[in-house]
Amino acid sequence: xxxxxxxxxxxxxxxxxxxxxxxxxxxxxxxxxxxxxxxxxxxxxxxxxxxxxxxxxxxxxxxxxxxxxxxxxxxxxxxxxxxxxxxxxxxxxxxxxxxxxxxxxxxxxxxxxxxxxxxxxxxxxxxxxxxxxxxxxxxxxxxxxxxxxxxxxxxxxxxxxxxxxxxxxxxxxxxxxxxxxxxxxxxxxxxxxxxxxxxxxxxxxxxxxxxxxxxxxxxxxxxxxxxxxxxxxxxxxxxxxxxxxxxxxxxxxxxxxxxxxxxxxxxxxxxxxxxxxxxxxxxxxxxxxxxxxxxxxxxxxxxxxxxxxxxxxxxxxxxxxxxxxxxxxxxxxxxxxxxxxxxxxxxxxxxxxxxxxxxxxxxxxxxxxxxxxxxxxxxxxxxxxxxxxxxxxxxxxxxxxxxxxxxxxxxxxxxxxxxxxxxxxxxxxxxxxxxxxxxxxxxxxxxxxxxxxxxxxxxxxxxxxxxxxxxxxxxxxxxxxxxxxxxxxxxxxxxxxxxxxxxxxxxxxxxxxxxxxxxxxxxxxxxxxxxxxxxxxxxxxxxxxxxxxxxxxxxxxxx
Amino acid sequence: xxxxxxxxxxxxxxxxxxxxxxxxxxxxxxxxxxxxxxxxxxxxxxxxxxxxxxxxxxxxxxxxxxxxxxxxxxxxxxxxxxxxxxxxxxxxxxxxxxxxxxxxxxxxxxxxxxxxxxxxxxxxxxxxxxxxxxxxxxxxxxxxxxxxxxxxxxxxxxxxxxxxxxxxxxxxxxxxxxxxxxxxxx
Numbered sequence: 228x229x230x231x232x233x234x235x236x237x238x239x240x241x242x243x244x245x246x247x248x249x250x251x252x253x254x255x256x257x258x259x260x261x262x263x264x265x266x267x268x269x270x271x272x273x274x275x276x277x278x279x280x281x282x283x284x285x286x287x288x289x290x291x292x293x294x295x296x297x298x299x300x301x302x303x304x305x306x307x308x309x310x311x312x313x314x315x316x317x318x319x320x321x322x323x324x325x326x327x328x329x330x331x332x333x334x335x336x337x338x339x340x341x342x343x344x345x346x347x348x349x350x351x352x353x354x355x356x357x358x359x360x361x362x363x364x365x366x367x368x369x370x371x372x373x374x375x376x377x378x379x380x381x382x383x384x385x386x387x388x389x390x391x392x393x394x395x396x397x398x399x400x401x402x403x404x405x406x407x408x409x410x411x412x413x414x415x416x417x418x419x420x421x422x423x424x425x426x427x428x429x430x431x432x433x434x435x436x437x438x439x440x441x442x443x444x445x446x447x448x449x450x451x452x453x454x455x456x457x458x459x460x461x462x463x464x465x466x467x468x469x470x471x472x473x474x475x476x477x478x479x480x481x482x483x484x485x486x487x488x489x490x491x492x493x494x495x496x497x498x499x500x501x502x503x504x505x506x507x508x509x510x511x512x513x514x515x516x517x518x519x520x521x522x523x524x525x526x527x528x529x530x531x532x533x534x535x536x537x538x539x540x541x542x543x544x545x546x547x548x549x550x551x552x553x554x555x556x557x558x559x560x561x562x563x564x565x566x567x568x569x570x571x572x573x574x575x576x577x578x579x580x581x582x583x584x585x586x587x588x589x590x591x592x593x594x595x596x597x598x599x600x601x602x603x604x605x606x607x608x609x610x611x612x613x614x615x616x617x618x619x620x621x622x623x624x625x626x627x628x629x630x631x632x633x634x635x636x637x638x639x640x641x642x643x644x645x646x647x648x649x650x651x652x653x654x655x656x657x658x659x660x661x662x663x664x665x666x667x668x669x670x671x672x673x674x675x676x677x678x679x680x681x682x683x684x685x686x687x688x689x690x691x692x693x694x695x696x697x698x699x700x701x702x703x704x705x706x707x708x709x710x711x712x713x714x715x716x717x718x719x720x721x722x723x724x725x726x727x728x729x730x731x732x733x734x735x736x737x738x739x740x741x742x743x744x745x746x747x748x749x750x751x752x753x754x755x756x757x758x759x760x761x762x763x764x765x766x767x768x769x770x771x772x773x774x775x776x777x778x779x780x781x782x783x784x785x786x
Numbered sequence: 787x788x789x790x791x792x793x794x795x796x797x798x799x800x801x802x803x804x805x806x807x808x809x810x811x812x813x814x815x816x817x818x819x820x821x822x823x824x825x826x827x828x829x830x831x832x833x834x835x836x837x838x839x840x841x842x843x844x845x846x847x848x849x850x851x852x853x854x855x856x857x858x859x860x861x862x863x864x865x866x867x868x869x870x871x872x873x874x875x876x877x878x879x880x881x882x883x884x885x886x887x888x889x890x891x892x893x894x895x896x897x898x899x900x901x902x903x904x905x906x907x908x909x910x911x912x913x914x915x916x917x918x919x920x921x922x923x924x925x926x927x928x929x930x931x932x933x934x935x936x937x938x939x940x941x942x943x944x945x946x947x948x949x950x951x952x953x954x955x956x957x958x959x960x961x962x963x964x965x966x967x968x969x970x971x972x
Contacts, residue, residue: 279945279953280972286856286940290863407960449955574965579958614970615939615949623908624931625901626843632939633845633948635970 233259233480235519235777236502238487238532241338243750243766244523245465245473246381250774251521252478256781259515260473261485261504263524264334267313267341269466273456275309283308303715305331305342310455313342319665325674329714330527336483337465338525339717342454345435345462345582346607347387348760349378349398353593358756361601364555364650365726367755368736371398374768381767384472385463386441388583389433397588397605397760403438405431406447406583410575411610411638415699416585422698427590432607434583435463435764443471449579462582484508486666490520490545492537492743498786499536499545499743505666519745519777519786523770526556526751527656530722531671533733533740533748534658546723546733546740546748553657555650555724556675557757559716563685563708565692566641567701569610576612576635584609587642587695589759591687600683601649604759606692608642640701644688647759649680650721654713675713685711718762720754738773745786747773822862822870829854831877834893836934838900845947848938856937857930868923876926880907945972 234256237247244260251258266272280286287309289301297317300306305314315332322330333339352371359366375398382401390405408416408431416429436447444460444467453462460467473479484507491501491514501516522529530553534544546552584607590596591603613636622628654675662670689706696704726732729741738753740746749770751762780786833854840848848854861873884892888899895903904927911925918924938944945951951972 279942279951280940281942281945284859285864286936288860288864288936291866292863407958409960413960447958449958450953574963576962576964576968576971577958577960578962578971579952579955580971581958581960612970615935615944623905624839625905626841629840629845629847629938629948630843632935633969634967635964 231513231515233257233515233517234781235259235521236261236515236517237521237523238502239263239338239523239525239528239750240336240465240470240481241333241523241525241750242340242343242465242763243770244338244521245340245469246767246770247521247523247747247749247774248473248479249469250771251519251778252473252476254774254778255476255478256519256778257478257480258473259480259482259517261487261502261515262336262338262481262483263486263507264315264336264483266336266481266483267456267466269460269471270456270458272466273458274312276452276455276458278309278455299329300331302329302712303331310342313454313456320670321662321664322670323659323662323672325672326676327712328673328675329712330673330719331714331717332525336470336481340464341456341466343435343464343763344717344761345453346586346761347382347385347389347433347435347764348586348588349400350374350758350760350765351396351398353396353589354756354758357602358650363601363756365724365728365731365755368725368727368732374765374772377768377772378764380771381764385435385468385764385767386437386439386444387433387435387463387764388438388447390430392428392430392588394428394430394588396590396593397586400433402433406434406436406438406581407431408585409577409581409610411569411572411640412585415569415610415640415696415701418699419587419695423590426594426596427587427695429585429587432583432586436461436582437463441468444468447582449581451580451582453582485513486668487524487532488512488535488668490522490532490536490743490746491516492540492545494540497743498745505668507666510666518781520747521770521774521777522746522748522752523750526719526722526754527671527673529748529750529752530656531658533723535669537743541742545746546742548742549729549731549733551652551724551731552733553722554652554655555721556654556656556673556713556719557648557650557721557754558713559645559718559757559759559761560648560677560681560685560711560713561643561645561716562711563689563692563706564606564608564641564643565689565696565704565706566639567696567704569638569640569700570702572638575638581609585642591691598684598687600680600687602647602680602684602759604644604646604684604688606642606644606695608640610638610640612636612638640696642692642696644685644692645716645759645761646681646684646688647757648677648713650724650756651675651678654721656722673714677711677713718751718757720751720757720762723748723752724755725753726755737776738769739776744780745777747777749773822874824858824862828877829858831881831893832857832930834900835880835904835930836938838897838904839931839934840938841897846943848934851938851941851943853934853937853941856941857933860933860937861929869929872923872926873929876929879926883907
C-alpha cells in the first residue's frame, strides 16, 4: 500500500473524529486521522494542569493584549489566562459575520473535546419526532430505538456518570455511579418533585467524568480543572479515550498540521476518492486516498470542506444539490435563569470541587403541558456557599472583614436555562472569498439569529426559573438575562443535515452524503434538529453507528 | 472558569462586574494601555493600603501576600488606559486626602488612622458608585479594594492559610458538617 493510501480517512480529531478513528481502526481499517492544528499529547501536553491560581500572573484573568488578540473569544468567558493555548489563533483563522455569531474554536488534536462542558444526555423521541409533527425543517431519518443501542455503546466506553431517573423526556443510559448532590440541592430536588408531583425533576448532571476507573483512566479527583486537560484522564476526551484505543490497534496514523482543503470527488464512480490537504507548517499540498471518508471537522468547518469540494460538478460544492448545505445552523440559547438564597444550612458544607452541577430536564410541551412556543428547555445549575467575592454585612475592611471572607458565605442556588433553537433555512454559513486566512484559503461568513420562537421561550425560561426556585423554598429569588448571541452555546449544528430526501437534506439516515455515499459526516453538521440537551453524546452514538454501517457497506462492496 | 462556572458566577455575583480584566460582563470596548513604571515606594504604598483592607489576623495579611506588586501587574496588563489613569491619579488623591485630614502621608498614619481613613474612603467610593452615570470612570478606591481581594484570596497565602486548599480532593462529599470559624475551601 502506498504511504498515501489508506482504508479510511478521518477529517478532524475532536469528539466525533476521535470516535470515528477508534471505530474504524478497531474494525481493522488502516486509517489516517487528519488534524489541522498541532498535537497536544495526553497529560504531558496539559502544561497548566497542575498549576495553582497564584502561579498565573493575572490569576487566570485576561490582559489587554489578550483582548486585542482575540476579538471573538473576548466576548465571553473562554478568553482567560489558564487555557489560552487551547483556543484558535483568531488572527490566523478569521471569519466574517453578517450577524454576530460567537465562534469558539479549538484547532489542535482533540479539538474541543479537551475543553468541552462534558454534560451528556440522550435525545428522546420527543426530539426525533418533533420536526415531522410540527412541520418544521425536515423529519429526522431515525428514531430513538435506532440510536438507543449506540447511545449505550458510547456511554459505556466514554464513561458517563449519572443517575437513572425514569423521566420520559430524558432517556436513561448506561451510567457509572452518579456524583452527589449537595445538601441544598438534595432538598431542592425533593421539594421540586413534591411541588410538581413528579412532573418535574431535578437530578445530578450526567457528565463524562468517570466515577469508577476505566482502562488507563482514573476516576474523577474533584479538582474542577477539567478544561486544562486532565492528568488523570478522568473526563472523556480524544486524548484520554478514543485516541489511545485507536492507537492500540496499530491501524492509526495521526497527522497534525493537516488542513483539508477539499474532498477529491470522482465523477465517474460518483464517489470520493480521497482528500487534499495543505500542510499548515510547510504550505505544501498532499493528497491521501481511501475508500471511506469521515468528515468530522466540526459543523461549520465540515460545511466549509464540502463547499470547497467537487465544485466542478456542483457550484455550491459536494452535498449542495439539496440547497441545504451550510443552512439550518443551530446552537442552544441560554445565559438566563434565576438564583436565590437557601436559608437554614449554615451548619452544612461540602468537600471537593465537583466538576458538575444539577439538571432539570425539559418539562414544557410534553404530555398535557402546552406553551405558546415550540419545543423547550432544560436547566443546569448548582447550589454552593459564596466565596470571598461577596459583600459582608456591616463590614468594609479590616481584620474582621478578612476573617469573615475567609469563611464560606451564605448558600445560594442558581439555574440557567438551555433551550432549543429551531432549524431555520436562513441561518447559514457561506464561503466568503473576499477574505483569506493565513494560508490563503477563503473564510466562512456566518449569518444567523434567533427568532420569535426562541424569544418567546426566553420569557418562559426566566419565569419558570423564578417559579421553581421559589416553590423549592429559596429566598430573595431573582431572575437574570445576560442576553444571548448565536454561537455562545458552542453547540454549532445543522449545516449538513440528515434527512429522508436528497432534495431537502445533505445526508441520509446513515450520515452518508447523498451525492457521495462513501463520505460520512457525523459531527454537529448532521443534526436535523437541536433538541435542548447538550449534543456531543449524540455525535458519539451517530459516529459509532455510521462506522458500523460504512464497514458493512465496504464488505458488501457498496462504498 | 468553564461555562458552568461562568454561568454560575454571573448568576450568583451580586457585586457587579470587575474592572478592566473582566470586561466580559460589561462588554465594554477596550483600548490597550501603556505599561507604566512603578517605584519600590509605589509598591510599598500599595502594600500598606492592601494591608489595611486585609490585615494580618491569625493569618498573614495582604502585604505578606505581595498584593501591592500584584496590583501593579494588573493595572499594567489588564486595565485599559483610562482606568490606569484613574488608578494612578487615585494613588495621589488618596495621599492628598490623608494629608488634608491628618496632615500626614498615608504611609505614616497609625493603623487606627489608616482604618478610619479607608473606611470613610470606602463609603465615599460606594456613594460615588450609587450616583455614577453609566460609562463614567470607576472610583479609584473600588479598584484598589477589588484588586486587593482578588490578589489576596488567589495568592498562596490567601488560598492555603486564610482558606483551606486541597489540591487533589480525591472525592466529593456533598454534605459535611460546618461550624462557624471553619475556613472556606478554595
